Amino acid sequence: MLKIEDLTVEVNGKLLLHDVNLEVKRGYTNVLFGPNGAGKSALMRTIMGFSEYRVVKGRILFNRTDITGLPVDERARLGLGIMMQRPPDMSGIKLKDLVKVLSKGTNPETLAKNLDMKRFMDRDVNVGFSGGEIKRSELLQLAAQNPSLYLLDEPESGVDLVSIEQVGMTIKGLLEEGLNCPGESCEKGKSALIITHTGQILDYVNADRGYILCNGTVMCSGNPLKMLEEIKSRGYEECIKCRLMK
Numbered sequence: 187m188l189k190i191e192d193l194t195v196e197v198n199g200k201l202l203l204h205d206v207n208l209e210v211k212r213g214y215t216n217v218l219f220g221p222n223g224a225g226k227s228a229l230m231r232t233i234m235g236f237s238e239y240r241v242v243k244g245r246i247l248f249n250r251t252d253i254t255g256l257p258v259d260e261r262a263r264l265g266l267g268i269m270m271q272r273p274p275d276m277s278g279i280k281l282k283d284l285v286k287v288l289s290k291g292t293n294p295e296t297l298a299k300n301l302d303m304k305r306f307m308d309r310d311v312n313v314g315f316s317g318g319e320i321k322r323s324e325l326l327q328l329a330a331q332n333p334s335l336y337l338l339d340e341p342e343s344g345v346d347l348v349s350i351e352q353v354g355m356t357i358k359g360l361l362e363e364g365l366n367c368p369g370e371s372c373e374k375g376k377s378a379l380i381i382t383h384t385g386q387i388l389d390y391v392n393a394d395r396g397y398i399l400c401n402g403t404v405m406c407s408g409n410p411l412k413m414l415e416e417i418k419s420r421g422y423e424e425c426i427k428c429r430l431m432k
């Protein structure tokens with residue numbers, strides 16, 4: 187579904203990512219680990235098509251189509267959706283109106299009810315929202331958009347220990363949509379690439395493959411739960427060794 191080949195990216199002449207190779211197959215959930223400043227958000231934002239990230243080498247394929255040069259709105263139409271780490275406040279735009287524009291046939295009220303977001307629908311998007319409320323607002327927008335590939339940048343950050351269950355179960359529900367439908371053409375659920383530091387989200391979502399990004403490039407890939415254990419016990423120093431062992 188998503189294939190990134192030798193991707194090298196700069197912002198304002200500064201190299202942020204180099205020679206990144208990564209894949210997310212249809213129906214798979216992959217995880218992106220890495221220390222602060224490694225370039226994880228930059229990679230996600232580049233995949234989504236934010237214009238300040240300039241691809242100087244390599245390409246991004248989505249469902250075998252080269253989307254490297256496409257603007258963000260066209261990527262969204264093709265089925266890419268992002269939950270940002272720090273989404274902007276949108277003064278003057280009510281959450282209910284944004285959700286209405288995003289939803290393709292799904293009733294915004296039903297979505298809001300399921301996410302316990304009804305009381306936020308008349309407020310301006312993210313303005314004055316708490317950290318956890320911002321995450322739920324982002325999830326509501328994604329649910330309305332109904333993408334086939336979810337790019338989730340630290341979905342658990344700023345969420346308290348009780349609300350993490352709500353956020354985790356919502357993401358699980360969104361990703362498993364379609365899993366039980368009959369027939370050969372049925373999609374094997376949705377696909378996702380998730381950035382996580384704590385791994386809390388993996389208590390709710392089954393992850394298939396993990397990648398470790400260090401210094402702007404992918405150092406290792408493998409079993410995400412084993413990688414998380416390794417990172418917790420030995421830190422990211424091991425990334426470098428892993429690279430050397432390749």
Ligand SMILES: Nc1ncnc2c1ncn2[C@@H]1O[C@H](COP(=O)(O)OP(=O)(O)OP(=O)(O)O)[C@@H](O)[C@H]1O
Nearest residue numbers: 197198202220221222223224225226227228229238
């Ligand atoms: N638009 C930009 N202009 C200048 N520098 C940028 C821009 N976007 C990202 N960077 C820089 O690129 C580096 C990688 O940032 P990024 O946000 O991708 O890291 P990250 O791996 O997601 O870190 P964290 O885990 O702390 O969120 C940082 O040094 C950051 O300051």
